[in-house]
Every structure is written in structure tokens, then in C-alpha cells.
Amino acid sequence: MPELPEVEITRLGLEPLINYKISEVVIRNSSLRWPVNKSLQKILIGMKLISLKRRGKYILAEFPNGTLIIHLGMSGNICIASKDREIKKHDHIDIIFGNVEHKILRYNDPRRFGCVLWTDENPLDHKLLKNLGPEPLSSDFDADYLFQKLRKKTVSIKNAIMNGHVVVGVGNIYASEALFHSKIRPQREAYKVTTNEVNNLVTAIKDTIEKAILKGGSSIKNFFDINGKNGYFQNEHQVYGRKDKPCILCKNPIQQITLGQRSSFYCNCCQK
DNA sequence: CTGTTCTCCTGTGGGC
DNA sequence: TGCCCACAGGAGAACA
Numbered sequence: 001m002p003e004l005p006e007v008e009i010t011r012l013g014l015e016p017l018i019n020y021k022i023s024e025v026v027i028r029n030s031s032l033r034w035p036v037n038k039s040l041q042k043i044l045i046g047m048k049l050i051s052l053k054r055r056g057k058y059i060l061a062e063f064p065n066g067t068l069i070i071h072l073g074m075s076g077n078i079c080i081a082s083k084d085r086e087i088k089k090h091d092h093i094d095i096i097f098g099n100v101e102h103k104i105l106r107y108n109d110p111r112r113f114g115c116v117l118w119t120d121e122n123p124l125d126h127k128l129l130k131n132l133g134p135e136p137l138s139s140d141f142d143a144d145y146l147f148q149k150l151r152k153k154t155v156s157i158k159n160a161i162m163n164g165h166v167v168v169g170v171g172n173i174y175a176s177e178a179l180f181h182s183k184i185r186p187q188r189e190a191y192k193v194t195t196n197e198v199n200n201l202v203t204a205i206k207d208t209i210e211k212a213i214l215k216g217g218s219s220i221k222n223f224f225d226i227n228g229k230n231g232y233f234q235n236e237h238q239v240y241g242r243k244d245k246p247c248i249l250c251k252n253p254i255q256q257i258t259l260g261q262r263s264s265f266y267c268n269c270c271q272k
Numbered sequence: 273c274t275g276t277t278c279t280c281c282t283g284t285g286g287g288c
Numbered sequence: 289t290g291c292c293c294a295c296a297g298g299a300g301a302a303c304a
Contacts, residue, residue, distance in 0.1 A: 002297040033280070033300085057298080074298050075282075090282080111281045113298060128300085155275065164299075172297060240297095261277075263295085 002074050004136070004169030005212035007057045010078050014052050014061070017080065017105060020097035021048045029092040033073060033115045036093065043118060044068075044095065055124065056132050056168030066120035069128065073113030081106040133167045136205050141167055143199040150190040150198065157193050158186035159260045161205065170205060173240045174212070176265045178204040180239045185271045186264040187257060239265040 030036035093107040134140035181204035243256040247267040
């Protein structure tokens, strides 16, 4: 469940847990991207969830004594499970809230590229977060900023916008989508993108992400007891995954190329 | 510093 | 039906 909209929807889905205290922590498999702190149980029991924030694709669950930093990697998902829900394969962590009526934050991640980390310092100072670029939906992310960033970059524009130090939250799907909407070929060198195109690109990134959040938000009522996935595949992509299919604008076949070892899709006719 | 390649891991789908 | 291979939505680490 990787792109920013899915992370934001996950964050929203967890909000019913705010103000509940943790009564138990179960770690079935601690070997995520980084080992899960075995003392998590000791640290978290009795702690009340204060707030849920997000930075890039990291979910920040704040407690009185520190913060859980959660990343879903490529295949992670979180649901709120009821007590009687069966344990499925790759249900690695349960964080159980409430003493009487249990609400379980259940972390599932088949590929285990995600992470669940504890910090008792300001999470924004954590080494994984402190050097991240601006949030795509914030006013800090504008055409002036992006143009300045791209000026020195010789990598492809697609790789540039997927770089978390440039802007956070633009994943492989939405990078292709945003470049299609702004009519820029993904393989173009970043520094060759014009101010006008950067302007369009910033708008396209914001629109793509905003729309996906709105769309996914409508499926949030299904969050309880449903392990992820809904909302994601339902999205209709204009170019991503549409190799050889007709471009929605000009009917020419969509091209697929590899950039930075990731699949990239574009229209050879509409994107220059 | 920049850019490139490698890496973690399981699941899935296509070809035979 | 089974087997093998390519590939999958992330992104830090290691290296040139």
C-alpha cells in the first residue's frame, strides 16, 4: 500500500484509536526492514495514543513517552481488527487498544520492506525523516522551489520527483501519471524541464495526489477488519500499467521503459 | 556532493 | 496441474 494517498488513508483509518490506551503488544515477526524493538511491549503498555501524523510515507503515532514511526514499504497494510479476527499470514504485529472492548492495530506486510520504529525524541529529527523534502500538498512545494531543485539535476525528471529529498510521497505510479498530465517525458533530464513545465508538473503532482486521497477516503468506511488493498487497484491510471494500450488522448500505444530500475509509462506522442 | 546499483522479501501471473 | 522465471506499489546502503 505504498503511495502517499494510501498512507494518508491508512492514517485516517487509524484515528478511531486516538485517546485509547494500549493494553497489549504482540510481535509475531520482528524482522521487518529494521528489527522491531523487542521492548515495545514494555514501552507501550498503558500509553494513550495522542495523535496520528504523517510525514511523507511515514505514519507517526504519538504517545506521551515517544512516537512510533511506521512505514508500509511496498506491501504493508494496517487494519483495525476485532478480537475474534483470525490471524492471517504476515500479520506481524498487533497493538491492542482498550481494556474491555479491544481495538487492534494490526500490521501486515508480506514482503517486510516496511518498518515499525520507536523513538523517544522528536520524530522529525529522526535520521529517516530529517532530510526529507517538502510535502507535495504543502505550499512549500511550488514551482519556484522545484525549478531550483531540478536545475542541478542530471537524472531523469521521473527519478528526480521520486527522490524523497526533492519532494516526498511521489511513488512510481503517480510519477508516471503526473508526468503524463504535464506532458513531460519521464526520461528527460531534470535540468532541461522548463519553468512552464515545472509549473504544470507541480500542479499535476498535487492534483494526482489530492484526487487519490479523496477517492480513497470514500472507501475508508471499510477500514475496519479489512486488510488494505481496497481503493488502490480500483484507481484508474492514465498511463501506468497500460503498455501498448491506446493513449487516452491520442490513441497511440503507451510506451514502457525502465528508469532507475523502475517501470515507467508514457505516451510518445503527448509527452515531449 | 551526485548518480547508479544492490538489497531486503513474498506473491503473482505468464509461458511452457 | 506444476515448475520456472520475471516482475511488483519503496527507499536506504554501498559504492564509484
